[in-house]
Amino acid sequence: MSAVVVRVQPADAAECARLLAEASRDRHAVRIAGGMTKGYLGDARECDLELRTTSISGIIDHVPADLTVTVAAGTRVADLVSSLARFGQFLPLDPPHADGATVGGVIAANANGFWRSRYGGVRDLLIGTRMALTDGTVVRAGGRVVKNVAGYDLDKLFVGSLGTLGVIVEATLKVLPSPAATDGVVARFADAPRAFAAAAALVRAASRPAALVVTRGERGGWRLVIAARGDAHSVRRAISDAERESLARGGEIAPLTNELTELRELPARAVDGALVRVALPLAAQSAFAETGSRVGTFAALVADAASGIHRIHLIGDDDAVATDAEALVLAARVVEGNGRVERRAEQLRARLGAWPARPSGEALMRRLKSAFDPAGILEPGRSAVA
Numbered sequence: 001m002s003a004v005v006v007r008v009q010p011a012d013a014a015e016c017a018r019l020l021a022e023a024s025r026d027r028h029a030v031r032i033a034g035g036m037t038k039g040y041l042g043d044a045r046e047c048d049l050e051l052r053t054t055s056i057s058g059i060i061d062h063v064p065a066d067l068t069v070t071v072a073a074g075t076r077v078a079d080l081v082s083s084l085a086r087f088g089q090f091l092p093l094d095p096p097h098a099d100g101a102t103v104g105g106v107i108a109a110n111a112n113g114f115w116r117s118r119y120g121g122v123r124d125l126l127i128g129t130r131m132a133l134t135d136g137t138v139v140r141a142g143g144r145v146v147k148n149v150a151g152y153d154l155d156k157l158f159v160g161s162l163g164t165l166g167v168i169v170e171a172t173l174k175v176l177p178s179p180a181a182t183d184g185v186v187a188r189f190a191d192a193p194r195a196f197a198a199a200a201a202l203v204r205a206a207s208r209p210a211a212l213v214v215t216r217g218e219r220g221g222w223r224l225v226i227a228a229r230g231d232a233h234s235v236r237r238a239i240s241d242a243e244r245e246s247l248a249r250g251g252e253i254a255p256l257t258n259e260l261t262e263l264r265e266l267p268a269r270a271v272d273g274a275l276v277r278v279a280l281p282l283a284a285q286s287a288f289a290e291t292g293s294r295v296g297t298f299a300a301l302v303a304d305a306a307s308g309i310h311r312i313h314l315i316g317d318d319d320a321v322a323t324d325a326e327a328l329v330l331a332a333r334v335v336e337g338n339g340r341v342e343r344r345a346e347q348l349r350a351r352l353g354a355w356p357a358r359p360s361g362e363a364l365m366r367r368l369k370s371a372f373d374p375a376g377i378l379e380p381g382r383s384a385v386a
Helices: 013-026 077-085 103-109 154-158 192-204 232-247 259-264 282-294 318-334 362-372
Strands: 006-008 030-033 049-052 059-063 068-072 126-132 138-142 167-174 181-189 211-217 222-230 252-255 274-279 298-304 309-314 338-344
Touching: 013 049, 013 126, 013 138, 013 167, 059 077, 068 077, 077 103, 103 167, 126 154, 138 154, 181 192, 181 232, 192 211, 192 222, 192 232, 192 282, 211 259, 211 282, 222 232, 222 259, 232 252, 274 318, 282 298, 282 309, 282 318, 309 318, 318 338
Parallel strands: 006 049, 030 049
Antiparallel strands: 059 068, 068 167, 126 138, 126 167, 181 222, 181 252, 211 222, 211 298, 274 309, 274 338, 298 309
16 A cells, blocks of 8 residues: 555544545545554555544543443553543453554454453443534444434444544444452363354353353364453352353363463454454354364464454464455354454465455445545445445
8 A cells, every 4th residue: 555645644533524625525535543543444545644543531420329430532551441440440342452453443343352241232331422524524323321312323334434524523432340259161072063052051040150161273173262250259150150061061170371362362462364253153163173273384273262353363374364264254143153364474465365255245245435525535445345
């Protein structure tokens, strides 16, 4: 990609909207950047303007009794987490790149972590947003209280939009009291069916673990990583259930150390080869994971077994990596899932696109893009329809 011509850093929402309107008028392509942690997403093309959101930052409103926080979108997630901790609360998201990512970037990328199993994802936790649009306006959707459900849920349109519809400048999110206890175990299995069968049993369990992750590396062996959070009684029950269901399927139990942090950061580490991300029906996970682990360029697999989100890291000859990546995305489509190439090495970009298969709902996505960004200036190439 060529160098960006101009970099701007608006101080507030109004200035952000003004800059977008000027860019739309002059047909200047705009890249939106927060913490600069997810620039690898999509097939982004060269832009005339890079709009940084990091000056639009800080906590705007926090009502601990209501379990909500309103924050400027350029705020780092790590800073928000630290602020909430002083009130004995936490943001129930654990996205990759959490040390550098901004709140707006996490929403725009729909960057969910493993806690989605217990707490839900970005869409579930987001209750209100303000957005700067290319017509120069700043609009609000949703509200600042959990029970505000009036009107259309427009703020959810921006979840996963990758900046192609407008710039998120403010977000209101649900928060929770910090858990009194945390614990976890790792179960090692001989094969994928046993690991995913144990995970499936725990997905249905009343104890609701905070995270259920199946993983396999280059050297073989399947692991189910289970984490529990909450009051002491519920955590003990979740760990007891995890050990029972794992042992019943031949698993070997070991204590949890820092495995979840390492697995969560796979998108940050996968700078070589390609990282394929697929979303699968839960029943299709085991067979797909076995297929993915047998391709010639396989390096690692990390599967959120509670949501069906799998990431497969491929390393090797560029042509072989590209072929295997395309095959895995198509394999996900065959079982009524979907997929994309989340990240790939720079030399692979010309050979391997982010969307080997066109996304479902493409026509609707194009209509939304046309309505919010009629000049087509926002993040060209970043999404399948931009």
